[in-house]
Amino acid sequence: MRIGVDLGGTKIEVIALAADGRELLRRRLPTPQGDYVATIAAVAGLVKAAESELGRRGSVGIGIPGAESRASGLIKNANSTCLIGRPLRTDLEALLQREVRLANDANCFTLSEAADGAGRGAEVVFGVILGTGVGGGIVAHGHILAGANAIAGEWGHNPLPLPQAADLPLPACYCGRRGCIETYLCGPALTRDHAQQTGETLDPAEIDQRASAGDATCEATLQRYEARLGRALAGVINLLDPQVIVLGGGLSNLQRLYRNLPACCGPHVFSDVFYTRIVPPAHGDSSGVRGAAWLWD
Numbered sequence: 001m002r003i004g005v006d007l008g009g010t011k012i013e014v015i016a017l018a019a020d021g022r023e024l025l026r027r028r029l030p031t032p033q034g035d036y037v038a039t040i041a042a043v044a045g046l047v048k049a050a051e052s053e054l055g056r057r058g059s060v061g062i063g064i065p066g067a068e069s070r071a072s073g074l075i076k077n078a079n080s081t082c083l084i085g086r087p088l089r090t091d092l093e094a095l096l097q098r099e100v101r102l103a104n105d106a107n108c109f110t111l112s113e114a115a116d117g118a119g120r121g122a123e124v125v126f127g128v129i130l131g132t133g134v135g136g137g138i139v140a141h142g143h144i145l146a147g148a149n150a151i152a153g154e155w156g157h158n159p160l161p162l163p164q165a166a167d168l169p170l171p172a173c174y175c176g177r178r179g180c181i182e183t184y185l186c187g188p189a190l191t192r193d194h195a196q197q198t199g200e201t202l203d204p205a206e207i208d209q210r211a212s213a214g215d216a217t218c219e220a221t222l223q224r225y226e227a228r229l230g231r232a233l234a235g236v237i238n239l240l241d242p243q244v245i246v247l248g249g250g251l252s253n254l255q256r257l258y259r260n261l262p263a264c265c266g267p268h269v270f271s272d273v274f275y276t277r278i279v280p281p282a283h284g285d286s287s288g289v290r291g292a293a294w295l296w297d
């Protein structure tokens with residue numbers, strides 16, 4: 001049995017999968033806010049409760065909003081800041097009395113979709129998170145590519161390629177740089193861009209609904225978004241050339257992206273043909289926690 005835990009900023013979710021990938025159990029708790037000791041106790045408690053309910057012991061994989069430093073074993077790049085600088089894996093191993101595998105949540109998303117989701121059977125899958133932030137992960141030949149610095153796939157903090165007049169001035173990013181892809185392509189950025197152009201504050205789903213109903217300003221906002229996303233993904237394609245790009249996060253619910261993105265990417269890809277498939281996730285919001293379970297294969 002494989003147990004996966006998605007340790008998010010607002011909730012901790014646990015899933016238990018049978019050997020064939022069937023879901024045996026799923027539970028969730030709110031994440032203790034800003035309290036590291038309570039957070040690891042909650043994770044260990046969920047795992048132990050799942051095992052006692054199912055009457056067996058499982059392997060444990062955990063997806064986190066950050067990465068484990070290869071040098072120190074401490075957590076970095078986590079937006080749940082109470083995890084930063086902590087030896088999360090060794091602390092959980094002590095509480096659970098076994099080896100634990102940790103991975104970035106975008107990597108878990110990508111692994112889930114590559115294992116038995118929208119990227120099944122593909123040699124290389126790039127998973128994209130378009131949510132409150134922009135992240136990504138790479139799975140090649142069934143395995144997560146973590147990278148020398150544990151940041152493989154983190155395209156959200158590359159600069160947006162070919163900035164146009166509407167992209168300037170380059171927005172400041174929390175990471176300390178300017179013009180990061182995330183500052184144009186996360187959900188709040190779509191809302192901000194629409195507000196700057198129209199004075200109207202709408203969430204991405206409302207912008208999408210109004211564009212579908214024929215609102216020209218909402219349509220223009222989404223076309224700017226798609227053009228930026230197309231240029232940003234073209235850079236990934238030139239480097240990695242994945243067979244499949246799976247979109248995740250809240251903005252992956254915008255169905256028009258799957259229709260419109262190939263035409264936005266294609267002209268910026270260094271190839272006369274464009275075969276890369278850009279697809280929605282098969283497991284939706286469950287991919288993070290499923291991929292954590294799949295860390296043991």
Ligand SMILES: [Zn+2]
Nearest residue numbers: 157173175180
């Ligand atoms: Zn940045």
